[in-house]
Amino acid sequence: MVNADRDWLNKYRYNLPFFENIHKELLRSAEESRNPGPEQAFGEARAQAEPGTPLPSSESVHSAQPLSADGRMENLLRRVEERITLLEKVRECSDELVSLIGEEPSGMREEIAALSGSEYGELLEDLLRSGRASISVVIPVFNEERCIARCLDSVQGVADEIIVLDTGSTDGTVDVICSGYPHVRIELTEWKDDFAEIRNRLNGLATGDWIFHVDADEALIGDGAELRAFLRLFYDCPAEALVVSPGIVNHDGQELTLTRRIYRREDGLRYYGVIHEDLRREMDERGGDLRHLMTSFTLSHDGYEPKVIQAKNKHERNIRLEEQMVAREPDNIRWHYFLAREKQEAGYPDHEVVEGIRKGLRLRGTRTEPDHFHLRSLLLLAGILDRQPQYNEPLNALAEEINALYPDCTDGLYYLLLHEYTDGTGNLVTRAESGLNQLKQLEHPYSLLHPRSDHVTRLIGEIFMAAGQYKRAFHLYSLISDERILQDLRERLGGLQEEIAAFLEG
Template sequence: MLNNLNKLTQDLSLKFPNSSLLQDIQLIKEVNTMQHIKINFKESLEEMVNKYQKLKSPSITCGILTYNEERCIKRCLNSIINEFDEIIIIDSLSTDNTVGIIKQHFPNTKLIFENWINDFSFHRNKIINLASTDWIYFIDADNTYDIKNKGKAKRIAKLLDFLKIKCVVSPIITEHNGHIYTDTRRLFSLKNNLLFTGKVHEEPIFIDKTIPNNITVNIYVHHDGYNPKIVNQITKNKRNIELTKQMINIEPKNPKWLFFYARELEQGNKDSTLIKNVLLEGIELYNSIPDKHYYLDTMLLLCKILFQTNDFKKLNELLKLLEQNFPNCSDITYYKTALIFLDIQLKAKKLINYLQINLDNPEENKYSLINSTNDHIKYTMLKLHFFLGEWDQSIDIYRNLKSREIQKEFLEYANNLKEKLNEI
């Protein structure tokens, strides 16, 4: 009897490599790590494959919240058209041409009007209550659904229904700067009684308040809503800070809200001591509860603050703890390397001071076999300043060099660097 998703994938790969069941399973990212996703089938593998082949796909609603989205709503809706059985839009009384665009170009969408009450979950849950399908997928108005996704949402929904896996599904969202989010929780079955919670940074959870398993799939979405050239980040940040503070008051024992509060403060360039204290409070709460969602993110944001405030002793302590518990986190390697690089820079400055002392005492008539003018020492200092990005000091030393050969050597190096930079 098969008991987990990873084992099912392995068996299908050996015996039914061309089956639609295997092809749909392969839409799941890192399925080889899915030992924790349990399944329970008494049928033979062949019976499963045949049964799945005949199964119809469930219906899916696509939900969208809008307010003054005339810049992007047409692009968003064009990207999802014909992918879902119904599209429900709740518009919070837009004052621009958002509604006009929807009515003119997408008359078959269900357009509902609702006053904005500073609660994202309230509006998302209203769409859930209005949906007439088996599943629901949420997309933001500033998102674009990749053309390569054709049919994937239905295949994923069919697969998870067939395997009786209760979970939320995360598409892969790519930001304007190339950063990728894989824990986005946008697609789920309406039969599982999931509702959103949180006035901001909302996520779907079960009625009993437990957090569902997350499965990331090869559905690709593009997002430009955090692009500072497009969106007023100051206004967005102020709103998120206020809503997150409200959630802290509502759920004071939930460390998730402390993480997001600290993140919003950091993005708003607020006091680093306040941010650090909020994060430390969040970590203390995590130590007393089993749910570790956002725990790693909390620790990593604290690493960033400690590095920025030159608290390297505490940063090293935190990195050791992270290395033990999250050995596959590349940010640990980054911070360890950054600390080593910082140490190298400090040593370079010490070397410059050491060499400068030698130059500041000409009366001692120090002997040199290499160069009696001390140009070799000056050139070493020049290269150290250059390494540190101290361009003015480098140029001053270059101009004081007596050796034309050394000047020529440095110019060749600088010109080669310039040529390479021009290729970028």
């Protein structure tokens, strides 16, 4: 195979459908090698193929190449399965990368079928060859004695070098590192109320091919070996300004997916912003020229636990810095969102938080394209409207906007259903209370359906039950005298009791 052709076929290196197809073919070939009648097995496989799908002849690459020698087939299967596992770590990616990773290339089957046995073997060996790339883990710290050891322990398996930049710790942070982690490089600097300045300084200190930013109150889940293999694989990915995002799971279970923590040093990316710093290539693009891989690798984060926030006085500092960013880049919804969120978490009045959110939302104008911080701003506002319905912006209208602009986000559907449920249940309860009062005021009630009007009492009780007003419901059930209705209720509630018990037992 000429080098030009091989370079052309290298597009399959990151393509999940390609390796899934190869995996199926290898399993079929392995089955044929274990059982007599390979020609018959091949004929059955060809007969089951979709019409028009080209398959190699029984004498071509998938059966004629010497892959079935002792141990070689098993080794190849293992390597292909490892590649599939790595590629499946990509949960989402930029639109520009979808065809590279997640879509079967046009003509792939024909191209592979046209290869000779030796060419096929050479291609697989080339595509499965492990890449080489070093990884620098960089960590900014300030008074992190509580958690720095946990953080450092978690990244040992992924890092070729670990660099800690201390911004003036007064606790035992530096002592913990020096005594327990002599291989970690420690640098000292002065804190200047600028997170981007610290991260950019860490970029300058790193020597690895990849730079991986981790905060001291985070810890990498797992031993790091898979992430290391993943980064080695994607180091030569042709996408410019490639950024890998491990997920971050906060102490309350909230998960962030677009975290922008890992990138190639040679791409020269820089951070912007004194807080909630934004990774950028060209400053004017505001990150729009980056290409993203959102992965299932995970960092746990506990830095926003209430006791940690209180100990570090984070709210006061964050609000001060976020106000600076709003002043510096007033047309960027990102900073308005972070400032409003911080004020809400710090207990500011709802009306002040809502006004801040609306300032950011007004920046969108008539644009309709998806925007991460626009969605977050809408959801932040929806949460406040849900708790404080007196605001004149209806929650239902906001939910419809979320659902229309971000149909894959289930939060819009949640608020739509919540609105219908709350309104519907509230109306039903109001009507039930009115009906109950009406029933009590009747001096001589009668019914052609039931002599003691127990059917009405039961129905009102069912409404209270559905609304979660269980005491009122059971009080009404206790007033029923009709044995048939009572027996029906006992059977239904008895079955419900069993389901509740099963659920509680797990």
